[in-house]
Amino acid sequence: MELLLHFLYLFAITKYNYSSHLDLFESVALFQFWLTLFVLKFLVIWRFFRLWCIIDGVQVPENINRCLYNNYTVQGFWRGWHRSFNRWCVRYIFIPMGGSRSYKKKSTKTANSVIDKWKLVLRRLVNTLIVFTFVAFWHDRTLQLLTWGCYSAITFLPEIICSTFHIQSNNRYLRGIAGIFAIYMLMSANMLGYATGIEGTTKVMTNFF
Numbered sequence: 001m002e003l004l005l006h007f008l009y010l011f012a013i014t015k016y017n018y019s020s021h022l023d024l025f026e027s028v029a030l031f032q033f034w035l036t037l038f039v040l041k042f043l044v045i046w047r048f049f050r051l052w053c054i055i056d057g058v059q060v061p062e063n064i065n066r067c068l069y070n071n072y073t074v075q076g077f078w079r080g081w082h083r084s085f086n087r088w089c090v091r092y093i094f095i096p097m098g099g100s101r102s103y104k105k106k107s108t109k110t111a112n113s114v115i116d117k118w119k120l121v122l123r124r125l126v127n128t129l130i131v132f133t134f135v136a137f138w139h140d141r142t143l144q145l146l147t148w149g150c151y152s153a154i155t156f157l158p159e160i161i162c163s164t165f166h167i168q169s170n171n172r173y174l175r176g177i178a179g180i181f182a183i184y185m186l187m188s189a190n191m192l193g194y195a196t197g198i199e200g201t202t203k204v205m206t207n208f209f
Contacts, residue, residue: 001044010034014195027204031187034195039068060084068186072179074155077186089131097127117164124160129153136193148193155185 005011010033022030046063053060061084071077079086090099129150136149158181162168169175192201 001040004037004040008033008037010037014191014200022204028187031191031195032183035183035187035190036068038190038194039064061087069179069183072175072182073159074182074185075159077182085135089135093131093134094127097130098123099127121157121160121164124164125153125157128156128160144197145193147198148189151192152189155189 010030013030014034043064050060050062063081063083065080065083066076068077071080132149132153133146136145139145188201191204192198195201196204
């Protein structure tokens with residue numbers, strides 16, 4: 001970790017908006033490395049303090065219980081990222097707000113059932129937005145983090161729609177594409193909230209077009 005921080009200037013590049021001078025492929029490589037290093041940093045921190053908890057006889061949940069690139073969904077990443085905090089948010093915010101209760105079939109017409117499912121999608125999205133808004137303000141009360149929270153909640157939308165309408169695929173190629181999409185969503189959210197910020201992200205996206 002120390003060697004990576006010493007020889008890779010990722011944080012300096014993003015902090016001073018040098019990334020705005022990079023082309024598309026250079027930017028993707030930069031922010032993929034940035035996200036990987038970001039996860040590795042917290043992996044070291046959380047594992048270190050969990051070790052001392054175990055030595056002291058205190059059992060705590062293990063954060064980052066899966067590799068970053070072994071997650072095929074955005075939801076899967078967040079469930080394992082800060083696992084202890086995720087459980088608290090689900091238990092005391094998401095579930096009391098209505099959670100993501102499964103859709104129950106009713107003796108209504110097909111059109112009405114579809115409308116009910118879209119209502120469930122909206123409810124789950126709103127509940128997710130409330131959770132991420134709380135998480136954003138829990139970190140710091142800034143517009144940048146609030147924007148990060150709203151964007152992170154929106155990245156759940158494709159998966160919410162698929163789970164609500166029971167859209168599943170056992171095709172490994174489609175699952176691989178979904179995994180790539182999830183990683184790019186996490187990269188862009190991390191770039192917006194913790195790397196280049198709103199202004200820097202706007203400059204980077206402008207260069208893409």
